[in-house]
Amino acid sequence: MNSHATSHRGTGPEPHPFAGSRPPAGGTVRRTLLRTALTGAAALGAGLGVARTATAAPTDSRPAEPRPGTPEQAWRELAAGNRRWRAFRERHPHENPAMRRTLATAQHPFAVVLGCIDSRVPPELVFDQGLGDLMTVRTAGEVLDEAVLGSVAYGxxxxGIPLIVVLGHQSCGAVRAAVSAEQSGERLPAHMQYLVDQISPAIDHGREGDARIDATVSANVRLVHSRLAxxxxxxxxxxNGRLAIIGARYELTTQAVHRLA
Incomplete structure (x- = not known):
């Protein structure tokens, strides 16, 4: 279909209201064990991560700042990164050797981005983030299934990730295929029909041609947003204010991300 851990954080003038802030993460023994097993973030490893972060400053010209811990902080960081991206002032953060060593022991991403597989919309680039900052899940048309839901839930x-972003984009090929299949009545081969079936409820029947496809891109983001919520x-x-889900879309023509829901 057409269609990264301590860090330096940008700031910007785009506040968005969220209710409350994320309290210190709790959890059951089961979740503690699972988190340790799957991320390698045992207490010793986490301690080493902190120590290595402290010694990493001389290799980075920017001072270390805390990871966004609330939904609002996380969205502001993403918005600031997208402003850098579209102004061709990318920082390409968190790629130096010290950060790579730190990330070998633990990860602390601050946002989950559920986006499309389109090669023109890689979340780490359009939000100017680096290793350990984002947990990205990508499917054609941001379509949900059990594996996607499990991946998002794990993050x-x-x-303890405080923000999920559902990121659609202009000229989505998966959306176009769903609209075309509905109009023609033809079924797509192999597993692609599943994508069409999932996107079809979002098709905007009040418009025609390219306007229908464009409107359906936004409607599909809102549909996926509502399903996750x-x-x-x-x-x-x-x-309780520990999480927010935002629907957004990326415009290929302007490289801007704007919020839909």
Whole structure:
């Protein structure tokens, strides 16, 4: 279909209201064990990560700043990164040897980005983030399935990530295919029909041609956003201010990300 851990954080003038802030992460023994097993973030490893971060400053011209810990802080960082991207002032952060060594022991991403597989919309680039900053999940048309839901839930429930961004984009080939299939009545080969079936409820029937496709791109982002927000454990975290889900789209013509939901 067409269609990164301490860090330096940008700031910007684009505040977005969120209810509350994320309290210190709790969790059951099960989650503690799972988090340790899957990330390698045992207490010793985490301690080494802190020590290495402290010694990494001489190799980086920018002072270390805390990782965004609330949904609002996380969105502001992403928005600032996108401003750098579209102004051709990218920093390409967190790629130096010291950071790579630190990330061998633990990861602390601050956002999950569920985006499309389109080669023109890599989240780490369009948000100017680096290693250990984002947990990205990419499927054609941001389509959900059990593996995607489990991946998103892992980032939020086990790693304490405070923000999920559903990122659609202009001229999405998966959306175009869904619109075309509905109009023609033809079924797509292999597993691609699954994508069409998932996107079809978002098709905008009040428009025609390219306008229908463009409107459906936005409607599909909102649909995926609503489906994620309806997941019980995610909904509970949204309710107490520990998590936000944002729907957004990326414009290929301007390189700008703007919020939809």
């Amino acid at each position: 939020v429930l086990e790693l 309806a997941e019980p454990e995610l909904a509970a975290m949204i309710g």
